Amino acid sequence: MNLHPLEGHDEARDGVAAALDRGCLPQALLLHGPPGVGKQRFGLWLAQLLLCQESSRAGPCQGCQGCRLALRVEHPDLHWYFPVKKPPSKGSRDRDDEALEDARTSRIAELREEPLQSSHSEEPLGLHLGTVRNLRRRASSRPAMASRQVFLIADAEELVAQDASPEAANALLKLLEEPPEGTWFILTSAEPGRLLPTIRSRTSSLHLPSLPTQVVADFLVRQLDVAPEEARKAARLSSGAIGRAMGFLADGDGDGPLEALRKESFRLLRDALSPQPGHRFSRALQYRPSGARGLRELLMGLEIWLRDLGAAASGAADALLNQEAGDWLARTAREQRIHPARVARGMQAVQDARAQAAGNVNPQLLLSNLLIRLHRILVAT
Numbered sequence: 001m002n003l004h005p006l007e008g009h010d011e012a013r014d015g016v017a018a019a020l021d022r023g024c025l026p027q028a029l030l031l032h033g034p035p036g037v038g039k040q041r042f043g044l045w046l047a048q049l050l051l052c053q054e055s056s057r058a059g060p061c062q063g064c065q066g067c068r069l070a071l072r073v074e075h076p077d078l079h080w081y082f083p084v085k086k087p088p089s090k091g092s093r094d095r096d097d098e099a100l101e102d103a104r105t106s107r108i109a110e111l112r113e114e115p116l117q118s119s120h121s122e123e124p125l126g127l128h129l130g131t132v133r134n135l136r137r138r139a140s141s142r143p144a145m146a147s148r149q150v151f152l153i154a155d156a157e158e159l160v161a162q163d164a165s166p167e168a169a170n171a172l173l174k175l176l177e178e179p180p181e182g183t184w185f186i187l188t189s190a191e192p193g194r195l196l197p198t199i200r201s202r203t204s205s206l207h208l209p210s211l212p213t214q215v216v217a218d219f220l221v222r223q224l225d226v227a228p229e230e231a232r233k234a235a236r237l238s239s240g241a242i243g244r245a246m247g248f249l250a251d252g253d254g255d256g257p258l259e260a261l262r263k264e265s266f267r268l269l270r271d272a273l274s275p276q277p278g279h280r281f282s283r284a285l286q287y288r289p290s291g292a293r294g295l296r297e298l299l300m301g302l303e304i305w306l307r308d309l310g311a312a313a314s315g316a317a318d319a320l321l322n323q324e325a326g327d328w329l330a331r332t333a334r335e336q337r338i339h340p341a342r343v344a345r346g347m348q349a350v351q352d353a354r355a356q357a358a359g360n361v362n363p364q365l366l367l368s369n370l371l372i373r374l375h376r377i378l379v380a381t
């Protein structure tokens with residue numbers, strides 16, 4: 001199955017195609033932008049451009065053998081790396097590295113079958129040191145078919161977070177510093193601030209912005225046969241990111257993963273505002289006592305609810321992302337005398353908690369502290 005067409009990002013496409021045409025496309029690039037905005041799809045498009053035998057300033061030709069193989073993610077010189085779940089240890093470093101490579105190739109096989117997948121993942125994933133060792137081994141050999149080879153390294157910030165030592169990142173650093181001839185490295189990150197500064201400084205960065213909501217909605221209707229109204233709602237909630245919008249679509253009979261989190265984050269807001277302190281503690285205790293990294297998406301949802309509460313308190317009902325809750329938000333803002341300036345402070349508190357969630361903190365403690373703090377900030381006494 002071919003990859004779906006790359007949507008939007010025309011300016012970035014024109015920029016890289018022109019740079020390649022002039023022979024000055026940097027060999028180490030960092031694509032950054034909001035989650036789910038299409039950074040990996042753009043990276044795969046760029047890989048196709050580099051491997052196309054007839055590429056021009058207009059982009060890849062779409063018809064040559066290089067293009068056809070790249071579009072099916074079967075080109076032998078296109079190497080796609082992304083965070084995976086660490087397989088159980090096999091007892092030796094070589095066998096562990098092989099297991100990581102197996103995890104990567106079987107995931108690519110899945111993506112070939114079903115290329116359109118939500119950008120949201122529930123599991124803790126990492127770019128492990130063994131993966132970087134595999135990548136370095138691959139990068140030291142010549143391209144198999146084309147005159148170039150391309151390494152796409154997705155979610156590059158996960159290089160640091162998982163291994164608790166900068167070793168994985170440093171191993172990659174040497175390659176980025178002096179890429180072998182004809183070898184391109186394309187890194188993607190939604191959180192470039194979490195990358196090692198040395199990686200940031202060795203890559204040329206290219207920002208991919210959010211897409212217009214209408215573009216996202218049209219894509220969902222066209223590619224996934226979503227009903228127009230559901231597509232519009234998912235597009236609005238995604239803030240212009242196709243990969244996130246897909247997470248808001250119904251999943252069989254149930255909610256998509258991001259829709260479930262949106263409802264869960266609403267319950268956090270409700271309990272933060274509740275006059276009953278007990279609600280805040282019992283909510284926090286519903287979470288496991290470890291694995292705070294999984295809370296980051298939930299807290300992002302809470303931040304959006306707060307933003308909407310602030311909009312409702314300012315009388316800007318048109319700006320709501322959670323439009324169906326407009327009445328509840330307006331009534332709550334009125335009854336609880338919510339002040340927009342206090343909401344802004346509340347959003348800062350959530351951002352602080354999100355930063356803490358990246359570390360090794362107890363989720364129950366983090367959430368109970370946050371809900372208590374939000375109550376003090378938001379509810380006028």
Ligand SMILES: [Zn+2]
Binds near residue numbers: 051055060
């Ligand atoms: Zn081509």
